[in-house]
Amino acid sequence: MAKTRQQLNLENLAYISAGSIVDVEILTPTASKRIKTEFVGLLHERFVILNYPSAKRLSNAGEYLKDGVVVIVRAVLETGGGQVIAFRQQVMSVSSHPARLIYLNFPTEVQLFSLRSQTRIPTLLAAKIKFNDEREMQGVIKDISVTGVMFDVKSKADLSELKNTQCHIMLDKNNKGVTEFSGQICSVKSHATSAQFGIQLTASEDEMKTFMKDHFIDLSVLEPLV
Template sequence: MAEKNAQLALSRDNIESLKALEVGEAIDLQITTPTSPRRVKTLYVGMDIPNCLIFQMPTTAKWISTRDLLTVGNDLVVRYVLEGDSGQVIAFRVKVLKLLSKPTGLLITSFPQSLQSIGLRSEKRAQPGIAVAVKSPQFGEGSKDATGIIVDVSFKGCRVAMPINPDWPMLSADEKITLIYFGEGNNIEISATIKNIKVEQEYNYYGLQFDENQKSVTQLLDRHVLLR
């Protein structure tokens, strides 16, 4: 019954990706701090679906400063490599539930609500699903109402899915457009160029190349993408 409840938040494939993480495997733990995140390597111990995950947290003097950051409720990002035909890096966000020192050093975290993954042997693009507004001269005054979803993204570009809509003409290759998303309390804009177009069922998919040196791209990745 507990596993069934977990699948309400995670897909069957995501649950299997977690189960494939073997006891004793190395994981990368990113700890949120008031200044900049701290990343350490430690070992996976086990899980209780859908209640918690357990990781090793040594009690040696070398780890004291790291342990001091693991306060209840603090955010963590966990990353690990799942070997397979393509090789996958898996990442997810959890919160600290409890830190134990006896009988051994253990970190207990919440159970993840979602996972992100990228293939090591293919183009490294995360798949976050970010809602955006799309501005183009072709949309005219209704441009502010045109919307889409970023279905994959990297530092250099992204792919946007837009529902086919008679008020939104199909855009052209090499056309300049602007993506707008809400973050940090205000609208953030990203300029891009359409490099390819694909139509599938009820959506137009646009492959975009970001203009260079845009702070807004870094903001987007920092806010939505765990795999970097």
């Protein structure tokens, strides 16, 4: 019997690489909290295992990360041309020995969508990218959507090691409105004298639309969400 689309989507969980960074959205009665942590692995039809976030990543969300809490997990698949896999499930247990780990109930359904499912609008916004180790690089935001940006830097070095790292995009302080965004580098394309980072941002769609309006970017070209 042919497999259903949902069964095929569930099989894609196996393509989340151990050690890769995943986005975890903790759902609370008042607001959601978003944190980053590492994907550890899974036991099919039993549970999914995540690393317990470091204190720096956890910030003030620790009190919400406990048994029974519902979370949404999003991860970029190594295969599939930049597809994101997402699922919603309850925290089964948080272990403390031999390592602090988060066990999630195995999802019954997952969603797949492309990082490029949003219309990207060409821009030339000067900015700099900053990494957690305090390194900074000057560059240009070449295009923008409600979910991410393409950031171009001048460099002859191999920057592929920066894939899956956290970063901050900072615009000139003279810019109107929001001047800093956080995100994760999901792709790195190297050229002879430059490199391009495909960055998924953590800002909400409303925040991105406000930012675009502040910079006179025409929102009418945006397609409806898939």
